[in-house]
Amino acid sequence: MIDPCVTLKAAFVALACSYATFSAAQEAESAPVDIPSDAPDVLSEDPQVLLDMLASEADPAEADRLANEVLERWSRSGSPTIDVLMRRAADAMSREDWSRAIAHLTAATDHAPGFAEAWNKRAEAFFMAEETGMALADIEQTLILEPRHFGALAGLGIILEQLGEDRAALNAFRRAQEIYPAEQNVSGAVERLEAVTGGRTL
Template identity: 35%
Template sequence: MKFFKPIFLIGCFFLNSAAADQLDSRLIELFDKLYIAESKKEINTLTQDIWKIWDETNDPKIEAYYYRGLEAMRMGDFVMSIDLFTRVIEKNPDFAEGWNKRATVYYILGQFDKSMIDINKTLLLEPRHFGAMDGMGLIFIQLQQYDKAMKIYDQMLEIFPHSVDTLAKKKLMQEFISQSI
């Protein structure tokens, strides 16, 4: 199951190169378009636009901590990135992407319990956060809880039902479940 970690990390670094304010009114239209989008290109463009909004902190001090945390992640300084994302969360506990980024670092470190706590907080603040959902699905895969992972991918398909990537992950979970019976 270790092959999922690189996929998750690549998604984190390329899809989330910004961070989000989950209350931004622009998200309504983007999620409406994402729901009906059928092409992979259109889905990718819309998800990138959503990530860009999610990455907006609207606070220069938080933004400095946030982007330093991203840089620390890229450099493999996970202790520093946890510290910086924790500062973001302390300054603005309603900023969902701060929680999501710290969850990502905990996932990288194999600290799934801590990652799951932060993922749940992210989803409490932004129930449509497909990145956090995907992270939760990957944790369930690592724990070989394929039925739970499949439920997460079903939830993601409610957000963008034509996502080839999510459909493929769901199919893989179905295969894992059938093999484990």
């Protein structure tokens, strides 16, 4: 659950970390995952099938694995050039060099406007740089390209709550919760905002 005493910016970082950043880890060797022998072969599934599975998965550990599989697929640009830009942006974000990250991600969105994850990561960088309007515009574009992007929806909820739009924020968090119901940060945000708004959305 997101602690209401924690700043929204810190909550945004916590959510981003909980969803993991794959672009910075693509060059590192991945540790083997212990998957039961009777587990479904999700490696052969596309993101939409995985998202369907995620929406009905109640076990937190399995839901986390499915979410990470989705994120891994969303991180695949299909272009070595875009992959380099995404890694450079991730490195800049790890140093809190938001302007450099935004520059790399702008190059990525210019060269691959259909790659949703570049827009999503630039939204994060804009938010951290306190460019809220630009962050919202990039979240909108992310959701046009990938309507079930649970990270973008959670980020939208956090920004709307920061702007005092509690009902709209609750709506965004509920949409994220429908896609990824086992995510505790989002569930906590829904509970908190339901108490504030009486459960009413727009």
